[in-house]
Structures are given as C-alpha cells and as structure tokens.
Amino acid sequence: MALGKIELCNRALAEIKRGAIQTLVEASPQAAKCALYYPVVLRELLHGTDWSFARVTVDLAEHAQEPSADWGYRYALPNDPVLVVPRCVLTTNYPRTGPPIEYEIETLTDLSGKSLLADVSPAQLTYTYLCDDPSLYDPLFETAFVKRLASDLAKALNTDDRMQIQLLQEYRFWLGEARVADSAARHIERPEPGGIAARA
Numbered sequence: 039m040a041l042g043k044i045e046l047c048n049r050a051l052a053e054i055k056r057g058a059i060q061t062l063v064e065a066s067p068q069a070a071k072c073a074l075y076y077p078v079v080l081r082e083l084l085h086g087t088d089w090s091f092a093r094v095t096v097d098l099a100e101h102a103q104e105p106s107a108d109w110g111y112r113y114a115l116p117n118d119p120v121l122v123v124p125r126c127v128l129t130t131n132y133p134r135t136g137p138p139i140e141y142e143i144e145t146l147t148d149l150s151g152k153s154l155l156a157d158v159s160p161a162q163l164t165y166t167y168l169c170d171d172p173s174l175y176d177p178l179f180e181t182a183f184v185k186r187l188a189s190d191l192a193k194a195l196n197t198d199d200r201m202q203i204q205l206l207q208e209y210r211f212w213l214g215e216a217r218v219a220d221s222a223a224r225h226i227e228r229p230e231p232g233g234i235a236a237r238a
Contacts, residue, residue: 042171042172042173043062043076043170043172044059044060044061044062045172046076046172046180046183046184046187047059047062047068047072047076047187049184049188050072050184050185050187050188050191051068051072051188051191053184053185053188053192053205054188054191054192054195054197054201054205055197056068056191056195056197059072062076067195068191068195071191071194071195072187072191074194075187075190075191075194076187077170078190079183079186079187079190080168080170080183081168082186083179083182083183083186083213084123084166084168084169085123085166087216087217087220088125088166089166089169089176089179089220090220090223091169091174091175091176091179091220092166092167092168092169092174093125093164093165093166093167094164094165094166094167095128095162095163095164096116096162096163096165097160097161097162098113098114098115098154098160098161098162098163099113099114100112100113100114100159101113101114101146101153103146103147103153105155106142106144106155108155109142109155109156109157110156110157110158110159111155111156111157111158111159111161112144112153112154112155113153113154113155113156113161113163114151114153114154115143115151115152115153115154115163116163116165121165121166121167121168123165123166124141124143124154124163124164124165125164125165125166126138126139126163126164127139127141127154127156127158127161127162127163127164128161128162128163128164129158129159129160129161129162139156139157139158139161140156140157141154141155141156142154142155142156143155176216176219176220178212178215178216178219178220179216179220181212181216182209182212182213182215182216185205185206185208185209185212186205186206186209186213188205189202189205189206189209192205
C-alpha cells in the first residue's frame with residue numbers, strides 16, 4: 039500500500055499511544071488491526087457524504103438485457119469495484135438544478151451484477167467511488183478519518199474505554215467540520231443526495 043496509508047495508520051496509532059508500523063503485513067497486532075479496520079472505516083466515511091474529492095460522473099452504456107416493464111432503458115453500471123453509492127442520474131441538456139431524475143438499481147437476471155434503470159437517454163451517473171489515495175483527501179477529512187480509525191483501533195487493541203469514547207467524539211466533530219468545508223468549496227449547484235428520486 040502507498041506510504042500515505044501507513045502514515046494515516048501511524049497517526050491513528052499515535053492517538054492511542056501504540057507503536058508505529060512499517061507495513062500492513064508485518065507481524066504485529068497493530069498492523070493486523072490497521073489492515074482490518076482501514077478499509078472498513080474508509081468505505082463508511084465515503085458512503086455517508088457526497089465528498090467532492092471522491093465524486094465521479096460517467097456516461098452510461100445501455101445494457102443488452104431488456105429493461106423492466108416500468109422503465110425505458112437499462113444501463114450497465116461501472117464495472118469496477120469502486121462504486122460506493124449512486125448520487126444522481128443526469129442526461130444531456132437536462133438542467134442540473136432541475137428535479138432529480140428517477141432511477142432504480144436492479145440485479146441482472148443472470149446475477150452477474152447490477153444495472154441501472156431509467157427513462158432518459160443518454161444518461162450519466164454521478165457516484166462516489168472508493169477513493170483510496172490519501173493524497174486526494176481534504177485535510178479535515180483526513181483528520182476525521184484518523185480519529186475514527188483510532189477509535190476503532192482503541193477498542194480492538196484493548197485500550198482504555200474512555201480514550202475510545204473521547205476519540206469517537208472528536209471524530210464526530212471533525213467529520214462535521216470536513217462536511218462544512220467540502221460543501222463550501224463547491225461552485226456548481228448539484229442535486230443533493232437527499233433529493234435523489236430513486237424509486238422504491
């Protein structure tokens with residue numbers, strides 16, 4: 039893994055007064071727990087907020103399988119494993135500040151993956167990807183990530199319960215600060231995740 043990830047792990051270990059690691063595969067309890075919790079914490083943080091540094095918009099290609107009766111088009115989702123959560127569907131000449139476009143995520147009949155159903159063509163998907171390159175992280179997101187990882191490591195490595203609780207409180211504070219900063223940095227209005235009209 040990149041050195042940046044080891045540095046984040048060591049910052050988290052320093053928070054709970056544990057020794058630093060050199061790699062995630064070395065024979066130490068700290069490395070084993072970092073390797074276990076790092077991807078879990080990262081995915082959870084990315085899933086919870088529409089972070090600008092982890093947002094991607096791609097053109098969708100129509101899928102060969104016919105759409106369900108209630109929809110006009112079926113699209114293939116990005117075929118890499120980095121799709122954390124869809125944010126919104128867009129189409130050419132559709133105002134980004136207009137009402138959200140309805141869509142549905144459905145498993146393909148052969149169970150080979152998932153597809154996206156919609157009534158617009160062409161279609162684009164804006165989604166959060168599994169951004170695992172620390173060099174792209176906002177400093178406030180980085181701090182929130184370290185605090186959350188440290189909280190999980192404190193519990194896993196049998197550190198004082200009070201330290202684990204304190205770190206969790208600090209994580210919540212820095213997560214809020216990171217969200218505010220990320221939102222303030224945007225210059226283009228977009229449909230917010232809470233307004234996406236994904237059909238039930």
